[in-house]
Amino acid sequence: MSPGPEFGGVNPDKAIGSQEGGFKLAGEREKKSRGRDEDGEDKRRQKRSGGGRGKGIEPQEELRMIREDQERRDREKEEQRRFEEEHREQTPVERGVEEGTPLAEALDDAARRQQEEARAAAQEVPETPEPRVEGGPGGGQDVAETPKPEPSVVPEQPVPTEPPRIIKDLSEDQPVVRDMSEGVDTSTMRPFSGTEPPQTPEQAEPVATPEQTLEENRTRVHDRIEQLQGLAWRIQGQDDELAELQREYVEDLGGGRFWETPTAAEETGQPSEDQKYIQILTPLLHEIGYSDEEISLMSAEQASELSGEISGARHDLFESIRLGDTINEAGNAWTLNQINLEGLTPEQVTQLQEKVNRDGLRAAYVDYPFIEPTFKFTNQDGVSNIFTSSDVRGMINSYVISEARTIVRGEETAAKLGYSPEDWRKLSFEERWKALERAETEGATSENADDLLAASARDLSRSSPLFPPEPGTPPPPEPPKPQPDDEDKFFEEQFARRMKEAKANPFVRGNESGKPFQPISPEDFIKLKDYGDLFLELFEKTLDPKDPLAKAVILFGERENFKSVEDTIGAIHMIEGLKASFAKYPEEVKGLNEIEERLKRSVRGERKRSLFRFFRQTYANSRQERFDREFDYRFLKKEDKVVNGEGLTPEDAVKDYLNARQTALVETARARPARPAETPTTAEELSALDAIAQFMGFEAENVDPDKMMGNLKKMFEQLKVGEKTGESFEQVQAKANKALEALKFVGSNKKKIALIALLLMLYISASGVLGVATQK
Amino acid sequence: MIDDLAFTKFVFANKTMTEEEKNRFLEAVPKMTDKEKAEYILLVKMGQMADLSKDIGKVEEDALFSGADMEEAVNTFLQAKAKDVDESKIEQIRARLKGQIEASNQASSPEPKE
Numbered sequence: 001m002s003p004g005p006e007f008g009g010v011n012p013d014k015a016i017g018s019q020e021g022g023f024k025l026a027g028e029r030e031k032k033s034r035g036r037d038e039d040g041e042d043k044r045r046q047k048r049s050g051g052g053r054g055k056g057i058e059p060q061e062e063l064r065m066i067r068e069d070q071e072r073r074d075r076e077k078e079e080q081r082r083f084e085e086e087h088r089e090q091t092p093v094e095r096g097v098e099e100g101t102p103l104a105e106a107l108d109d110a111a112r113r114q115q116e117e118a119r120a121a122a123q124e125v126p127e128t129p130e131p132r133v134e135g136g137p138g139g140g141q142d143v144a145e146t147p148k149p150e151p152s153v154v155p156e157q158p159v160p161t162e163p164p165r166i167i168k169d170l171s172e173d174q175p176v177v178r179d180m181s182e183g184v185d186t187s188t189m190r191p192f193s194g195t196e197p198p199q200t201p202e203q204a205e206p207v208a209t210p211e212q213t214l215e216e217n218r219t220r221v222h223d224r225i226e227q228l229q230g231l232a233w234r235i236q237g238q239d240d241e242l243a244e245l246q247r248e249y250v251e252d253l254g255g256g257r258f259w260e261t262p263t264a265a266e267e268t269g270q271p272s273e274d275q276k277y278i279q280i281l282t283p284l285l286h287e288i289g290y291s292d293e294e295i296s297l298m299s300a301e302q303a304s305e306l307s308g309e310i311s312g313a314r315h316d317l318f319e320s321i322r323l324g325d326t327i328n329e330a331g332n333a334w335t336l337n338q339i340n341l342e343g344l345t346p347e348q349v350t351q352l353q354e355k356v357n358r359d360g361l362r363a364a365y366v367d368y369p370f371i372e373p374t375f376k377f378t379n380q381d382g383v384s385n386i387f388t389s390s391d392v393r394g395m396i397n398s399y400v401i402s403e404a405r406t407i408v409r410g411e412e413t414a415a416k417l418g419y420s421p422e423d424w425r426k427l428s429f430e431e432r433w434k435a436l437e438r439a440e441t442e443g444a445t446s447e448n449a450d451d452l453l454a455a456s457a458r459d460l461s462r463s464s465p466l467f468p469p470e471p472g473t474p475p476p477p478e479p480p481k482p483q484p485d486d487e488d489k490f491f492e493e494q495f496a497r498r499m500k501e502a503k504a505n506p507f508v509r510g511n512e513s514g515k516p517f518q519p520i521s522p523e524d525f526i527k528l529k530d531y532g533d534l535f536l537e538l539f540e541k542t543l544d545p546k547d548p549l550a551k552a553v554i555l556f557g558e559r560e561n562f563k564s565v566e567d568t569i570g571a572i573h574m575i576e577g578l579k580a581s582f583a584k585y586p587e588e589v590k591g592l593n594e595i596e597e598r599l600k601r602s603v604r605g606e607r608k609r610s611l612f613r614f615f616r617q618t619y620a621n622s623r624q625e626r627f628d629r630e631f632d633y634r635f636l637k638k639e640d641k642v643v644n645g646e647g648l649t650p651e652d653a654v655k656d657y658l659n660a661r662q663t664a665l666v667e668t669a670r671a672r673p674a675r676p677a678e679t680p681t682t683a684e685e686l687s688a689l690d691a692i693a694q695f696m697g698f699e700a701e702n703v704d705p706d707k708m709m710g711n712l713k714k715m716f717e718q719l720k721v722g723e724k725t726g727e728s729f730e731q732v733q734a735k736a737n738k739a740l741e742a743l744k745f746v747g748s749n750k751k752k753i754a755l756i757a758l759l760l761m762l763y764i765s766a767s768g769v770l771g772v773a774t775q776k
Numbered sequence: 777m778i779d780d781l782a783f784t785k786f787v788f789a790n791k792t793m794t795e796e797e798k799n800r801f802l803e804a805v806p807k808m809t810d811k812e813k814a815e816y817i818l819l820v821k822m823g824q825m826a827d828l829s830k831d832i833g834k835v836e837e838d839a840l841f842s843g844a845d846m847e848e849a850v851n852t853f854l855q856a857k858a859k860d861v862d863e864s865k866i867e868q869i870r871a872r873l874k875g876q877i878e879a880s881n882q883a884s885s886p887e888p889k890e
Contacts, residue, residue: 658823665812665819669804
């Protein structure tokens with residue numbers, strides 16, 4: 001089964017936004033049509049849809065693109081900032097333009113001010129070399145600061161009370177200024193001619209003619225207007241580009257689901273055909289997890305895709321997930337397409353890639369919980385779409401629910417074949433499940449699923465004592481005799497062994513609260529397992545077999561299978577969905593209730609308080625553990641002990657190191673002819689030794705990590721270090737302080753002790769500890 | 777001067793070694809300096825710390841399986857471990873070091889090696 005070509009896909013024709021992209025600006029760059037070609041196709045998506053990660057954009061490439069985009073935007077911002085800085089002093093014309101003043105008025109305003117300035121200049125001094133020109137980059141003077149001439153000195157000038165008229169018939173010698181910006185054509189304008197200041201020969205000599213000045217200013221104003229408009233358009237272009245990027249981002253994340261809004265129904269007030277269709281699909285969409293609000297934003301086509309095609313896609317999805325989220329695996333429909341690499345260094349990206357390739361996405365996701373992986377689905381028609389991990393999980397949920405419903409629906413199919421619901425109901429869930437499984441194995445499609453299911457039901461009926469054989473059919477073969485449930489036995493034994501072992505631990509026999517132990521009884525465990533089988537079967541068929549949830553139901557308490565509280569909560573949600581599907585069957589609901597209650601109890605900590613703590617601790621420490629490994633790596637790599645790479649625990653690595661060091665000491669001593677002369681011990685060195693002795697007596701201090709840290713700090717302060725490694729005391733101390741600082745993030749005493757041991761080891765490694773401490 | 781015999785006893789009591797390792801160790805002891813012995817002791821103690829860390833993990837897991845409070849179980853374990861420590865020996869070491877420090881402080885020049 002495979003989803004249709006339109007599965008969650010993006011119809012380029014319906015994508016919002018200009019595919020041409022941007023604006024063509026006068027005097028400005030053309031807006032780049034980022035990510036889309038002339039046909040409006042998303043280049044990035046085309047590239048990604050090349051099949052698998054190997055053919056798509058590599059993380060480094062993606063990172064480079066993001067970085068280039070960012071740099072480009074930064075450059076433009078800087079350019080804009082510089083521009084604005086240079087032109088911080090707005091002229092009245094600029095203000096007028098920004099305030100929407102007509103250009104003619106703005107020009108007139110400028111001319112009037114220029115005339116006033118010219119008049120003032122004429123009155124002031126003949127020796128004024130240049131007339132004052134307002135505006136312009138860095139030049140001129142604000143009009144408000146222009147000294148106003150005395151009325152008694154300045155002759156009255158006619159002040160226009162109306163906006164200047166634009167005279168269209170320009171004289172031939174009138175220079176034409178053509179506004180290069182769109183929508184503004186000043187070629188038919190001429191300078192305002194009614195406000196020229198009185199000209200005298202004396203005045204005309206030192207200053208430019210009013211016409212020249214006006215023309216000069218007008219050109220300048222036009223330039224400024226052009227610049228401003230260019231700036232505005234550029235900003236607009238950036239906004240548009242940003243919007244386009246946002247759309248692409250949404251497409252990448254969500255597969256383009258929600259950006260079509262029905263409008264016909266809103267206009268007519270009557271539900272359209274599409275809306276009626278959506279109404280029919282609404283229950284299923286609810287079941288999948290979409291809210292009414294989200295559904296209201298869907299087109300009928302999208303609703304159909306989501307409700308119908310998911311049923312086809314889920315199988316492929318399940319297969320891919322079950323296979324462990326591997327990438328570039330031939331035949332896998334789902335591949336890891338992209339992860340959110342924000343915040344990762346290139347080295348981390350490389351490490352992540354290696355981790356994914358080596359251990360699979362799920363393992364990588366544990367190590368890098370902050371990444372948001374997306375999966376690319378390519379159907380048989382080559383149409384691709386991208387989903388986030390949340391989408392995938394939601395679809396897995398819907399898959400579980402839907403399959404459960406399918407099993408229930410089998411009852412209807414059985415009824416069609418003549419079996420009563422009661423008879424069908426008497427089949428075990430497992431039998432019904434197997435019927436479904438068989439149907440799927442034989443290649444069920446949406447067309448023949450019912451037929452196959454019916455055939456499976458008939459097969460079951462032939463072997464079931466509940467259904468009489470059809471006349472003329474040979475007697476069914478003897479059903480295999482029930483074998484001892486080895487699995488049950490195994491789990492029972494395993495549980496008993498582990499319980500016995502745990503109870504034998506003298507340190508967990510009691511607690512200060514005096515509450516009696518309430519371990520899971522074997523009966524409870526088996527009972528749980530009975531229902532767990534059903535649950536587990538569903539999980540194992542839908543999730544990675546290594547999924548902690550699947551194991552959690554059976555191996556309740558096996559620590560490595562519990563990853564997080566979220567997983568447990570997810571299980572509870574999933575059970576709630578199952579309960580809805582099995583609402584008609586109280587017995588199964590009861591079982592599910594029991595499982596749910598147990599999980600809830602474990603989360604609430606009512607009974608398995610410590611288990612919950614462990615969940616929480618594990619979850620909270622997931623990053624910490626990663627840090628620990630890096631920490632180990634950093635401090636052990638000197639000795640080529642790559643803890644993480646070799647799968648060693650920090651304790652193992654420490655022991656390895658210590659043993660190697662001890663061996664080296666022994667072998668060095670053995671190799672020498674005799675014991676060398678002791679170097680005298682100084683008071684300072686003995687003080688350091690004393691600190692070490694105190695440190696080594698930490699047990700007597702009841703394992704107080706804070707005190708241990710204090711001792712450790714004291715050691716670092718007292719000992720001379722670095723003389724052998726070439727590192728200065730400050731260098732080693734800085735390293736130590738950094739490590740000590742890191743201890744703040746360590747939650748448990750256990751971790752602190754381990755890290756302190758590592759620190760001490762670092763110290764030995766860096767300085768030779770006693771060797772340096774006791775040598776002059 | 778760390779006594780060779782005392783040092784050997786300490787190491788054998790605190791570190792698991794094969795027969796071959798013991799032989800090599802015994803061969804080395806007479807040639808080891810005090811500093812080397814001190815470092816060796818430190819390394820042995822650190823190995824015990826690593827073991828302790830692993831033991832704590834085991835206690836945590838056992839508490840998980842038995843339904844006991846994990847934190848309390850770990851504390852109980854650590855308290856019991858603390859009781860195992862021979863504090864008198866630690867005090868002896870401290871006293872001896874203290875005496876050496878005082879002697880060193882009083883000495884105007886380093887004491888010659890015996």
